[in-house]
Amino acid sequence: MLKRVAVTGLGCVTPFGIGRCAFFESLVAGKSAVSLISSFDTSDFKTKIAAEIKNFDASLYLPKNETRKMDRFTQFAAVAAKDALLDSKIDLEKLDKSRFGVVLGVGFGGISTILEQHKILLERGPRRVSPFGVPMCIPNMAAGNLSILFGARGVCETVSTACASASHAIATAARLIQRGNADIIICGGSEAPINPLVLAAFSSMQALSKRNDEPEKASRPFDKNRDGFVLGEGSGIVILESFEHALSRNARIYAEIAGAGSSADAYHITSPDPDAKGAESAMRAALLDAGTDASGVDLVVAHGTGTLANDPIETKAIKAVFGEKAYKTPVVSIKSMLGHTLGAAAALEAVSAVSSIVYSIIPPTINQEMQDSECDLDYVPNVARKADLKYVMTDSFGFGGQNSVLIFKSVNS
Amino acid sequence: MYFEKIADIVRHHLALDESIKITPESSLKEMKIDSLDVVEIIMKIEDAFEIEIPDEKLKEFQNLGDIANYIKSVKES
Numbered sequence: 001m002l003k004r005v006a007v008t009g010l011g012c013v014t015p016f017g018i019g020r021c022a023f024f025e026s027l028v029a030g031k032s033a034v035s036l037i038s039s040f041d042t043s044d045f046k047t048k049i050a051a052e053i054k055n056f057d058a059s060l061y062l063p064k065n066e067t068r069k070m071d072r073f074t075q076f077a078a079v080a081a082k083d084a085l086l087d088s089k090i091d092l093e094k095l096d097k098s099r100f101g102v103v104l105g106v107g108f109g110g111i112s113t114i115l116e117q118h119k120i121l122l123e124r125g126p127r128r129v130s131p132f133g134v135p136m137c138i139p140n141m142a143a144g145n146l147s148i149l150f151g152a153r154g155v156c157e158t159v160s161t162a163c164a165s166a167s168h169a170i171a172t173a174a175r176l177i178q179r180g181n182a183d184i185i186i187c188g189g190s191e192a193p194i195n196p197l198v199l200a201a202f203s204s205m206q207a208l209s210k211r212n213d214e215p216e217k218a219s220r221p222f223d224k225n226r227d228g229f230v231l232g233e234g235s236g237i238v239i240l241e242s243f244e245h246a247l248s249r250n251a252r253i254y255a256e257i258a259g260a261g262s263s264a265d266a267y268h269i270t271s272p273d274p275d276a277k278g279a280e281s282a283m284r285a286a287l288l289d290a291g292t293d294a295s296g297v298d299l300v301v302a303h304g305t306g307t308l309a310n311d312p313i314e315t316k317a318i319k320a321v322f323g324e325k326a327y328k329t330p331v332v333s334i335k336s337m338l339g340h341t342l343g344a345a346a347a348l349e350a351v352s353a354v355s356s357i358v359y360s361i362i363p364p365t366i367n368q369e370m371q372d373s374e375c376d377l378d379y380v381p382n383v384a385r386k387a388d389l390k391y392v393m394t395d396s397f398g399f400g401g402q403n404s405v406l407i408f409k410s411v412n413s
Numbered sequence: 414m415y416f417e418k419i420a421d422i423v424r425h426h427l428a429l430d431e432s433i434k435i436t437p438e439s440s441l442k443e444m445k446i447d448s449l450d451v452v453e454i455i456m457k458i459e460d461a462f463e464i465e466i467p468d469e470k471l472k473e474f475q476n477l478g479d480i481a482n483y484i485k486s487v488k489e490s
Contacts, residue, residue: 064428
């Protein structure tokens with residue numbers, strides 16, 4: 001018999017600050033985190049904007065001697081995880097640590113460390129390359145460091161499926177708890193991709209918005225005048241726990257993970273299948289897993305990147321699965337405010353989805369000015385909306401055509 | 414003088430508070446300096462003293478005094 005999976009803690013590090021409240025309050029207010037890039041000179045770049053976390057200092061929250069051995073993506077995850085554990089009110093002292101795990105999604109990992117050490121290699125020679133170069137850059141090190149920081153000796157894994165990484169990570173963690181392999185898992189994702197190499201590489205793909213003169217209006221998923229996504233950074237962490245464990249310690253249960261679905265487009269390395277079959281089948285699989293159908297879903301937290309390719313195809317998939325109800329179901333992209341945080345995106349979308357269930361409010365998709373004929377659903381344009389929500393679906397689609405869909409359920413219903 | 418300079422490098426590298434005392438007898442193990450830290454600290458010491466310490470020497474260093482004595486022997490020979 002599969003165990004029910006509760007969400008008992010939420011944590012995040014975003015441009016809006018540390019913690020779920022600052023994050024969700026800013027989303028509901030429709031704030032944009034996008035501005036001109038300040039961390040390096042963008043003179044030669046076509047795109048000069050991103051949603052950066054400015055003045056982040058992990059050593060304020062964790063020992064400096066530990067944080068200096070962590071790449072920025074690991075620092076984000078460590079601070080977000082500490083925040084989520086505090087939110088969950090779990091007493092780490094009383095925990096069976098062998099049943100306490102970590103499953104994180106990471107797309108790139110420590111690219112900044114690679115760039116720094118490569119510069120040292122070229123300028124100062126191989127004898128000056130740091131011995132921390134490897135443990136700082138490898139993508140599994142966020143999960144590894146979390147297990148060390150919090151003494152989690154159970155499952156410890158990293159999932160990498162590009163922009164769907166955190167969704168697959170949450171799905172993996174949920175299954176491990178369902179099957180009784182762990183009691184509590186710290187899961188989610190982290191990414192720190194705002195550096196010259198990643199910016200240049202995405203630019204070359206023509207994937208990024210070039211609306212440099214209006215940074216706050218640059219990320220406009222589903223809008224007719226969208227011109228690409230905006231890079232973001234941060235970490236979202238969700239504490240998943242078996243219902244029986246959560247109830248035994250009188251934990252606050254925010255919501256339940258009702259289902260997860262996964263699929264591949266098997267079509268192209270970066271372009272989505274124009275027939276949207278991959279996205280559609282992941283949604284159908286998640287609904288089946290949750291034991292409901294599209295009629296039960298009250299909100300879709302979209303992948304909604306703001307690229308020319310993604311938005312109409314995601315819309316097409318939603319229409320295929322929801323039928324006529326697609327036009328009556330709110331579909332929101334929080335990337336309109338946060339930019340695209342790649343491997344962390346689905347975790348932040350999970351935090352937003354669960355917060356929407358808890359507070360009965362849907363944040364808006366901002367920068368909706370002109371409707372695209374191929375994107376004609378209710379994207380909750382520009383203003384947050386009150387709504388009681390039972391089932392909320394979150395979509396995530398990664399390069400490689402790797403798709404993951406999660407379904408969260410209210411515990412009040 | 415070799416030791417003081419080394420102690421400064423270690424203090425800065427490990428972000429140690431001024432209240433923590435560093436002596437020539439301070440062992441690498443007690444200070445929780447792991448094998449990776451040792452390599453990075455040695456790189457900084459090599460830069461500071463403009464010398465090259467062979468890899469084989471690293472495992473001979475038990476405390477900061479050992480490192481200071483080695484540098485003294487190289488610089489003053």
